[in-house]
Each structure stands twice: as C-alpha cells, then as structure tokens.
Amino acid sequence: MINKSLISVVFCFVLATSAWALAGEAAMGSRSYDDYEKPEVCKSCHLDFYRQWEQAMMSQAYTHHWDEIEYFELAIPHAEKDEVVAGVREGCNGCHAPIAFLAGDVPPPRPEENSRANESVSCDLCHTVTGFEGDTPYNFNWISEPGRVKYGPKEGVQSPHHDTQKSEFLSQAEFCGTCHNEMSPYDQWVKATHLEWREGPYSKEGVRCHDCHMPRAIGRNAKMSDEDIVAQHLFHGAHDPGKLAGAVELRVHPDEREVPYDGAVQLSVQLFNSKAGHKIPTGSVEDRIVWLHLEAEDSEGKRYHLPVDLKGFEGEETTIASDVLAYQDMGIAKGIPDFPGVQRDGVPLGDRIFRMAYLDPQGRMTIQQWNTASFGPDYRLGPRETKIETFTWEMPDDIAAGEVEILAQLNYQKLITPVGEFLNVPAEEMEIVRINEARTRFEVYE
Numbered sequence: 001m002i003n004k005s006l007i008s009v010v011f012c013f014v015l016a017t018s019a020w021a022l023a024g025e026a027a028m029g030s031r032s033y034d035d036y037e038k039p040e041v042c043k044s045c046h047l048d049f050y051r052q053w054e055q056a057m058m059s060q061a062y063t064h065h066w067d068e069i070e071y072f073e074l075a076i077p078h079a080e081k082d083e084v085v086a087g088v089r090e091g092c093n094g095c096h097a098p099i100a101f102l103a104g105d106v107p108p109p110r111p112e113e114n115s116r117a118n119e120s121v122s123c124d125l126c127h128t129v130t131g132f133e134g135d136t137p138y139n140f141n142w143i144s145e146p147g148r149v150k151y152g153p154k155e156g157v158q159s160p161h162h163d164t165q166k167s168e169f170l171s172q173a174e175f176c177g178t179c180h181n182e183m184s185p186y187d188q189w190v191k192a193t194h195l196e197w198r199e200g201p202y203s204k205e206g207v208r209c210h211d212c213h214m215p216r217a218i219g220r221n222a223k224m225s226d227e228d229i230v231a232q233h234l235f236h237g238a239h240d241p242g243k244l245a246g247a248v249e250l251r252v253h254p255d256e257r258e259v260p261y262d263g264a265v266q267l268s269v270q271l272f273n274s275k276a277g278h279k280i281p282t283g284s285v286e287d288r289i290v291w292l293h294l295e296a297e298d299s300e301g302k303r304y305h306l307p308v309d310l311k312g313f314e315g316e317e318t319t320i321a322s323d324v325l326a327y328q329d330m331g332i333a334k335g336i337p338d339f340p341g342v343q344r345d346g347v348p349l350g351d352r353i354f355r356m357a358y359l360d361p362q363g364r365m366t367i368q369q370w371n372t373a374s375f376g377p378d379y380r381l382g383p384r385e386t387k388i389e390t391f392t393w394e395m396p397d398d399i400a401a402g403e404v405e406i407l408a409q410l411n412y413q414k415l416i417t418p419v420g421e422f423l424n425v426p427a428e429e430m431e432i433v434r435i436n437e438a439r440t441r442f443e444v445y446e
C-alpha cells in the first residue's frame with residue numbers, strides 16, 4: 001500500500017516536473033494566459049520600472065508595426081509555402097509574444113485586436129523564468145514557471161503582492177541570450193548578440209548585458225520600498241539615438257598636408273567600437289546597416305564624394321554600396337513570381353558598409369533571417385575593435401587651390417530604405433542616425 005502510493009506520488013512528481021521544465025518549441029501551448037499577471041498589475045507598485053519598460057522595445061516586440069508587417073506579410077505566408085521554414089509561424093512568437101506562444105494562441109490576433117499577445121515581453125514573463133535548457137541559450141529555450149514567486153536579483157525581499165526568490169540566472173547574460181541568439185531552420189546563427197559578447201572582451205571582465213542596458217542607480221524598486229541600488233529597466237538599443245551616438249569613434253587624416261592640384265591624396269579613417277559589448281551592428285543584422293561616407297569640400301565650396309579603397313577580401317562587394325538588386329526571396333511570400341528584388345543598399349554608391357550579408361538557399365541576399373542558409377563575409381565592428389579604411393583620391397585638375405576640408409560621417413539605419421519602402425514600413429524605421437563624424441584638412445597648391 002505504502003509503496004504503491006509512494007510510487008504514484010513519485011510518478012506524479014515526475015510528470016509535474018517534466019511539465020514545468022518545458023522549454024523552447026516544446027513549451028508551446030503548455031500554459032494559459034491566466035497563468036501570467038498583466039504588466040498593469042505590476043505597475044501599481046513598480047511604477048518607474050513600468051514606465052521604463054513601456055518606452056522600451058520590450059513592450060512593443062509584438063505590436064511594433066514593422067514586426068507586424070514582417071510576421072504577417074512575409075513570415076506567415078512564406079511558412080505556408082515552404083516546408084523548411086514552416087516552424088516560424090509559431091516560432092517568431094517564442095521571443096516576440098512569449099505569453100501567446102505559451103498559451104498556444106498562434107498566430108496571435110493582429111495587434112489592433114488588443115489581445116494579450118500585445119503584452120510582448122512582459123514583466124511576468126521575465127520574472128518567472130527559472131533557467132534554460134541545454135548548453136547554449138538560443139531560440140527561446142528559457143524555462144518559465146509562473147506563479148506566486150517572482151524571481152529577482154536579491155535575497156529576502158518582501159512584497160505584499162507576491163513571494164520573491166533570488167535567481168542567479170536572471171542576472172546572467174545567458175538569460176538575455178535565450179532570445180538574443182537565434183538559429184535559422186538552416187542551422188545558421190542569424191542572431192548572436194550573446195555569442196558575440198561571450199567571445200569578446202566584456203564577458204572576460206564580467207561586464208554583462210545588464211550593466212549597459214539595465215544600469216544600476218540609487219532608487220526604489222517599488223513605491224513603498226526603501227532606497228537601494230536598483231536595476232533600471234531601460235533596454236535601450238538601436239531605437240534610442242543616444243545609445244547609438246558615439247558608439248563608434250572616428251578619426252581621419254591625410255597622408256600629406258600639402259598636395260599639388262594634379263596630385264593624389266590618401267585619407268585614412270580609424271573606426272573604434274568603444275561602447276558596445278558586441279558587434280556593431282548586432283541582432284537584426286539582416287536589416288541593419290552602418291556606413292562610412294566621405295566628402296571633400298574645396299576652397300570654393302565645391303563638394304566631392306569619395307569612394308572607399310577596396311581591400312580585396314572575398315565577398316567584399318557586399319560591403320561596398322552599389323545599385324544592384326537583392327532580396328528576391330520576398331517574392332515567395334508576396335506571391336510575385338520571378339520578383340526582380342529591390343535596391344540592395346539605398347546609400348551613396350562606393351561607401352563602405354559594415355555588415356554581414358545574409359544569403360538565402362539560392363545564395364541571394366535576404367532580409368528574411370529565417371530563410372538564411374549562409375553568410376557573406378562578417379565585416380562588422382567587433383567590441384573594442386578598430387578598423388581602418390582608406391580613400392585614395394586623384395584630385396580633378398580644376399580643383400580650387402587652397403584649403404580642402406574632409407568630412408567623414410558614420411551613419412546607422414535600422415532598416416534598409418528600399419526594403420522599408422517596398423513593404424510600406426513607417427518611415428521612422430528607416431531614419432538615418434549619425435553615429436559620429438570627424439574632420440581634417442589639407443592644402444592644394446598650384
């Protein structure tokens with residue numbers, strides 16, 4: 001008797017723990033919406049964190065218009081036509097609408113229907129995560145155990161609304177990695193912010209994602225709590241021009257300060273990624289571009305655009321702005337046979353682009369990270385890396401004598417303009433942000 005009930009108790013326990021432990025794809029439909037409290041509940045006490053979260057992309061990961069367009073107009077139709085990528089119909093939600101994913105409500109209702117999918121990456125989702133499955137965090141392989149206990153960074157914190165428990169995991173970069181590393185159905189790392197960080201210098205120094213994106217300050221956790229050092233929920237990234245500003249430092253100099261009017265001058269630009277704990281650009285690298293633009297202005301105000309010198313590495317053409325067409329695989333979802341594609345770059349020809357080209361199974365450039373089967377060269381700026389670009393300029397005979405001013409500008413764009421225009425994405429997503437600029441001068445003599 002005793003043995004039998006013991007066995008059934010053990011059996012039930014095993015069943016229960018295996019249900020608790022579901023992670024990644026297997027967790028779909030394992031919960032209900034009611035298991036998670038709404039952010040508005042947390043707001044009544046954690047007002048500052050709520051206001052910060054509300055302004056960060058975390059609260060808009062599902063509702064943001066470009067996300068809606070990419071999911072409903074590209075990913076879902078593509079998933080219906082191509083078995084290899086069929087899983088993205090559900091999978092996108094594991095990171096962008098995790099509660100809907102756990103509730104098995106996929107595809108979730110459109111944002112305008114105001115369902116709980118709109119909570120996006122919510123307070124209660126993050127604060128019920130207890131760990132992740134496997135060795136490498138990626139593809140939403142976090143484990144969520146919703147309930148009365150809210151996991152946080154501190155021991156013995158008292159709350160009238162819930163229990164609290166200290167979690168080492170939440171305070172580690174691996175937690176962020178569960179959504180900030182992504183592997184495509186073709187087994188390619190199409191998002192690798194945590195892996196880039198792990199390889200780079202900051203992980204060795206113990207500088208975590210949190211230290212730059214959730215900086216600590218003296219403040220209050222909740223309206224009724226005492227002052228303490230608390231993690232600000234800023235999650236600021238590429239949607240914050242101030243975060244981008246100065247992330248890369250620039251200097252430029254000429255090889256000669258005095259050059260004859262029919263001579264040539266070589267300009268060198270040093271670019272130092274001094275601020276980011278990962279590569280620039282990182283994350284949605286299929287959409288993002290960073291480019292270096294150089295202009296000269298002679299003493300009569302005439303302007304010249306200088307193209308960058310080639311370095312000669314394989315696949316370099318993907319890093320030099322050109323007017324070729326690309327992204328033909330959008331035609332699959334859009335139902336346009338033999339879609340010629342749109343302009344690949346949309347920035348001044350000959351500028352250097354810091355990027356890594358994502359290539360579809362046919363070897364064409366794609367912005368559909370789920371349809372990525374290989375990559376072009378990785379020509380991004382690593383954490384604390386410095387790259388040098390040169391510009392050799394054979395000056396025109398009619399250049400005015402006197403001082404020539406050189407202006408180097410480094411620009412950032414979250415989404416390539418021709419793609420955004422083709423998909424009717426709101427213009428703010430294509431905003432050009434100046435990361436930095438630098439100037440130098442030389443004299444032209446006759």
Ligand code: HEC
Nearest residue numbers: 037042045123127150152153154158159161164221222225
């Ligand atoms: C009735 C007020 C109230 C509500 C509602 C509330 N909390 Fe709290 N919570 C507190 C207080 C008070 C503390 C303790 C703060 C302190 O002493 O620093 C706290 C602490 C926490 C902590 C910190 C734990 C740690 O280890 O540091 C987390 C995480 C947390 N709450 C999450 C949530 C989430 C998520 C929600 C919404 C689902 C929520 N809280 C709703 C009052 C509340």
Ligand code: HEC
Nearest residue numbers: 176180194197208209212237238243247275276277280283
């Ligand atoms: C030393 C500070 C630092 C650390 C550490 C750091 N970041 Fe960043 N992060 C930045 C800066 C600065 C930017 C803005 C430049 C950019 O967008 O690349 C940024 C941008 C981002 C972006 C937006 C990228 C884009 O272009 O869309 C994401 C996402 C991000 N970080 C996530 C993380 C994660 C996850 C980690 C940990 C694995 C991390 N960061 C570690 C400083 C840091």
Ligand code: HEC
Nearest residue numbers: 042046049050053121122123126153170171210221230231
């Ligand atoms: C993307 C995941 C994520 C979301 C969303 C999120 N948090 Fe947090 N929160 C964290 C992490 C990670 C920490 C611990 C930071 C650290 O260790 O530096 C934390 C810390 C806290 C703390 C304790 C702060 C401290 O330093 O003592 C409270 C309270 C809290 N969060 C409440 C909330 C509330 C309320 C919301 C929603 C308005 C929210 N969080 C949304 C990840 C999240």
Ligand code: HEC
Nearest residue numbers: 057061067095096176179209210213235236237238239240
């Ligand atoms: C449950 C999944 C999930 C977790 C866990 C998570 N993130 Fe995110 N994060 C996202 C998604 C999805 C976006 C993209 C939102 C969008 O633009 O649609 C994002 C965006 C960001 C951005 C970019 C904001 C911008 O302005 O472009 C930063 C920075 C960021 N996360 C930092 C972190 C840090 C730091 C952690 C760990 C403390 C973390 N995230 C944990 C899902 C997650």
Ligand code: HEC
Nearest residue numbers: 066067070071075088092095139140179180182282283284
């Ligand atoms: C493993 C988690 C994960 C999965 C799966 C995922 N995403 Fe994301 N997604 C993110 C994160 C994190 C970011 C933010 C990266 C950054 O800021 O650079 C992001 C960014 C985006 C962006 C750019 C948002 C912006 O504001 O610029 C779009 C659009 C997007 N995702 C759509 C999708 C679609 C569609 C799918 C499914 C095919 C998908 N995502 C699958 C985590 C994920």
